[in-house]
Amino acid sequence: MYSSTLCLPVQTEGNSIKQILLGMKKRGFGRGKYNGFGGKLEAGESVRAAAVRELREECGLTALEEDLEYAGKLLFVFPANRDFDHDVDIFLVRRWRGEPRETEEMLTGWYSVKDIPYKEMWAGDIYWLPKILAGEKIRGRVVFADDNEGLQAVEITGE
Numbered sequence: 660m661y662s663s664t665l666c667l668p669v670q671t672e673g674n675s676i677k678q679i680l681l682g683m684k685k686r687g688f689g690r691g692k693y694n695g696f697g698g699k700l701e702a703g704e705s706v707r708a709a710a711v712r713e714l715r716e717e718c719g720l721t722a723l724e725e726d727l728e729y730a731g732k733l734l735f736v737f738p739a740n741r742d743f744d745h746d747v748d749i750f751l752v753r754r755w756r757g758e759p760r761e762t763e764e765m766l767t768g769w770y771s772v773k774d775i776p777y778k779e780m781w782a783g784d785i786y787w788l789p790k791i792l793a794g795e796k797i798r799g800r801v802v803f804a805d806d807n808e809g810l811q812a813v814e815i816t817g818e
């Protein structure tokens with residue numbers, strides 16, 4: 660099993676999140692799906708350092724480690740292919756430098772939180788992303804079906 664990160668840049672009005680930056684993955688794991696920005700930890704790298712690096716590499720935004728707001732941890736389980744099993748630390752990002760841009764890995768765009776393209780995202784996202792966008796910190800497990808796409812089980816709790 661490996662560890663990964665996921666950053667969700669958001670724009671707020673007052674305390675509520677109004678917009679989220681998503682990217683359509685152009686290659687690799689999750690190709691063709693909309694997601695936040697992140698990836699595997701490199702050897703010796705901390706979770707926050709990996710999150711900052713992947714955010715910059717995948718959408719061009721530069722954030723400080725201390726500006727990553729911890730939002731939860733999920734375990735993604737693929738019973739039909741245990742090599743895919745991984746945990747993901749998830750962060751909201753409200754402050755950064757730079758402008759989002761298309762990269763080799765991602766086509767980026769802002770979405771209203773009322774108009775998130777869940778049908779074009781990983782099947783588990785609709786069960787946990789709304790909670791994070793509503794301000795909850797989550798923990799949980801998403802178990803995928805044998806086709807590695809559909810869902811077998813979703814268990815999400817507060818921290």
Ligand SMILES: COc1nc(N)nc2c1ncn2[C@H]1C[C@H](O)[C@@H](COP(=O)(O)OP(=O)(O)OP(=O)(O)O)O1
Nearest residue numbers: 663664665687688694696697698699735747781784
């Ligand atoms: C399976 O369900 C998932 N749902 C969501 N929303 N996000 C997921 C899921 N599984 C993985 N992710 C996230 C975690 C990472 O942010 C990316 C995957 O990153 P990748 O495996 O491509 O990591 P890289 O280090 O960028 O890849 P390379 O090995 O190609 O460098 O998706």
